[in-house]
Amino acid sequence: MMDHGATMKILVTGAMGGVGRSVLDGLLRKQVAVRALSRHPEKLQVPDGVEKAIGDLNEPETLKGAFDGVNAVFLYAQGKNLPALMENMKRAGVEYVVFLSTIDATNEHDYAQHNRQRHLAVENAIAAAGFHYTFLRPGAFVEESIVRIPYPDAQQAPIDEPDIAAVAVSAFLSRSLDAQAIVLTGPQSLTQRQQVECISNAVGRPIRMETISEEQARAWLATIIPPGYVTLLVSQWRDEVGVTAQVTDAVERVTGRPATTYADWVKRYAKVFHKP
Numbered sequence: 293m294m295d296h297g298a299t300m301k302i303l304v305t306g307a308m309g310g311v312g313r314s315v316l317d318g319l320l321r322k323q324v325a326v327r328a329l330s331r332h333p334e335k336l337q338v339p340d341g342v343e344k345a346i347g348d349l350n351e352p353e354t355l356k357g358a359f360d361g362v363n364a365v366f367l368y369a370q371g372k373n374l375p376a377l378m379e380n381m382k383r384a385g386v387e388y389v390v391f392l393s394t395i396d397a398t399n400e401h402d403y404a405q406h407n408r409q410r411h412l413a414v415e416n417a418i419a420a421a422g423f424h425y426t427f428l429r430p431g432a433f434v435e436e437s438i439v440r441i442p443y444p445d446a447q448q449a450p451i452d453e454p455d456i457a458a459v460a461v462s463a464f465l466s467r468s469l470d471a472q473a474i475v476l477t478g479p480q481s482l483t484q485r486q487q488v489e490c491i492s493n494a495v496g497r498p499i500r501m502e503t504i505s506e507e508q509a510r511a512w513l514a515t516i517i518p519p520g521y522v523t524l525l526v527s528q529w530r531d532e533v534g535v536t537a538q539v540t541d542a543v544e545r546v547t548g549r550p551a552t553t554y555a556d557w558v559k560r561y562a563k564v565f566h567k568p
């Protein structure tokens with residue numbers, strides 16, 4: 293398979309984000325020229341030799357210069373002015389976009405509609421602008437695990453962020469995923485109860501899982517996520533009870549290695565879970 297890395301310069305948006313940081317590191321390991329974008333100069337810590345760009349995807353006028361000399365972009369789902377954002381990328385000569393979308397792009401449930409529309413708007417803008425593209429549509433990330441939950445029997449197939457990043461890196465280097473929208477999941481559907489059991493096994497002590505009411509969950513969630521998402525998330529968990537989560541083999545198919553299991557992810561972070 294041809295290695296396109298040598299001829300590319302890639303702007304990684306969200307370069308300090310969970311997935312973006314892994315994409316940046318993965319591309320650097322392959323000696324690909326990268327530029328890292330953040331809105332916050334003080335937060336943007338990158339290895340020597342990595343170019344930095346400061347700007348806000350929601351305010352395309354702040355991105356002047358960010359796309360200069362760049363022919364591919366790893367893009368997060370931000371873009372309150374999508375036409376201007378697409379125009380900026382086009383004018384700079386960007387050809388290929390790997391977009392961090394969501395599995396909700398395929399989800400017909402009411403609770404998913406806000407997320408679905410937000411991500412589809414960006415997908416559609418990218419395709420309509422005529423870029424080559426790959427849309428990554430991951431399911432729930434592993435780090436979303438919690439132990440005070442209203443629906444312990446809700447099921448997810450949590451995916452490890454570096455697995456999403458590995459698919460993105462492979463997309464940039466091989467260019468064999470053009471025009472694909474790929475649903476990415478972890479390797480197993482697990483109830484939240486089973487996820488907590490995994491953590492419990494890894495740290496070698498029981499972890500008490502508290503089943504809370506929807507009302508309590510809403511009140512707690514309102515302290516950590518925007519109000520618009522609280523109802524959506526709680527409704528999603530309610531709908532996921534007793535329903536096996538979708539599992540795809542895309543991570544293994546693209547990267548050639550199996551997706552990280554929840555148990556292995558927990559082992560990697562066992563030290564963190566050991567903290568009181």
Ligand SMILES: NC(=O)c1ccc[n+]([C@@H]2O[C@H](COP(=O)([O-])OP(=O)(O)OC[C@H]3O[C@@H](n4cnc5c(N)ncnc54)[C@H](OP(=O)(O)O)[C@@H]3O)[C@@H](O)[C@H]2O)c1
Nearest residue numbers: 306308309310311330331348349350370394430431432433
């Ligand atoms: N969590 C899940 O279970 C899940 C499931 C499916 C899909 N997703 C998708 O993945 C995303 C979360 O990924 P993550 O965990 O890597 O996120 P994260 O760690 O919260 O990082 C988000 C990144 O986005 C950047 N960003 C946010 N708004 C921006 C803006 N207006 N302009 C420029 N950059 C902006 C931030 O950059 P700075 O703050 O440095 O500017 C930050 O680095 C979700 O938003 C969703 O699209 C998530």
